[in-house]
Amino acid sequence: MLERFRKDFPVLENNPGLTYLDSAASTQKPAVVLEKTDRFYRFDYANIHRGIYRLSERATASYEAARKRIAEFIGAAAPESIVYTRNATESLNLIAATMGEQAVQKGDEIVVTVMEHHANFVPWQQLAAKKGAILKVVGLDRETLELDMTALESAVTGKTRFICCTMASNVLGTTPDMAEVTKLAKKSGALTVFDAAQFVPHHKLDISTFDPDFLVLSGHKMLALDGFGILYGKPEHLAAMPPYMTGGDMIENVTIKKTTYAEPPQKFEAGTPFMGGAVSLHAAIDYLENIGFDRIQAHETRLAKLADEKFRALGKVKLYRKPDRIHNGILPFNVEGVHPHDVATILGDMDICVRAGHHCAQPLIRFMDEMAMVRASFYIYNTEEDVDRLIAGVKKTLEVFHK
């Protein structure tokens, strides 16, 4: 039972009666993350890497300690392979604009899956269009809604430069076999880009088990502050890539004629960064690991399955996942005869927060033959009462629409 962790979240304490089922969009923040970030600004804040005084040294130390902690957390050998960005979206754009720009030529191929978030779809689509390359979109098995590995295998050829794949679909919760994807990539010489944004809130990640070329995540989906994300890149790639943005903090030497750049990760961190974001992610990782990912998964999956069961008993609810394939706390559904946006409005009126729409995954929504979906996403602070309130909300929706 993780119910006792609910009290760690001030937003939930400050909004009694709120049922927050939108953690896949963004998680709430535990007090300890807010306090540690607050403490950093109250005691240790100064600009980093340049102040020749103790306060700046402390700020730099906190900033770099976070990098070490994040590297450990994802199983990366070198902290220097962790680049700070604003979010997973920026990380993906960075890869497409640097390595993508270098590696992809006319006639080359980029392989993505149909379940990508737009953040891991549009940059590749645009890069392909710009370069005259081919974007191949791999579908899902219609029965299981798992990644169609046979289709992926036949999509990947000697011309494939990138395989870009989510580690957990933000709509379906589907988690592909990363080791299989990397194996295919290595055989063809393609680079892998994994979007772990929806995966890391729920799993211990160990990249040494599947050896990706690139991996991205967002802090705000795993209890840290919003506006802070991570790009992991293999050291040899980061060294070979041109900078994404230029300016302060990322240079080695600037003359009127010429600039040489700092080593990674600084090469990709132009300008004064979001130090509090780094501190907050460090605190969030400590908090999550202290609870343990096995317990987190068991709790959220139990709640999502309970909701699924109650929806099935209620009828008139279209469910997309088979109960044994509910993962990452994500439960997509639709109410028969009611548009998802209307469902979300009625639930919202009852202070039940769900997401409705295309979930920034329009190719997937089309693949599913829907216009939109409702998504309830469960996390550590949700309770059985939240499940009951969700069911009551859907009953009310049916009532309002005379169904």
Add this chain to the structure above:
Amino acid sequence: MTTPLDNMYRDLILDHYEHPRNCHELKNTDGTEEGYNPLCGDHVDIKFEQDNGKITDISVCTKGCAICTASGSIMSDILKGRSVEETEKLVTEVKAYLKGERDVEISNWPETLQALSGVRKFPIRIKCALLPWTTAELALKKQIKPK
């Protein structure tokens, strides 16, 4: 007691959602326009025929939520037979009223149009209600030329 929710999803609105009017083929299409609401995926497809600056027939086909669909259906009933000038004035009024930008006298509006007023309590849904109207406005502005 009527709650704001009941007020928005009143029977007239639900009826127009379940049975949207005037989605049909036109004999001579003088103008078309499509409108999207990326927030929820609403999609409106408007076609109209005009004669001397008067809308003689209109088709509004909506794929979307109850509010957008009902609003488009209600609009299609109202715009048929109106002059382009009258229509443009009405669209401006509907926009101002739903957004709450200024006081708009609605007692002379058709009852069906007044039924959209419940949306005003749900700011995020105002866009849904307005999509058919703004799409129609665009269609007229871009394409109608009195013969």
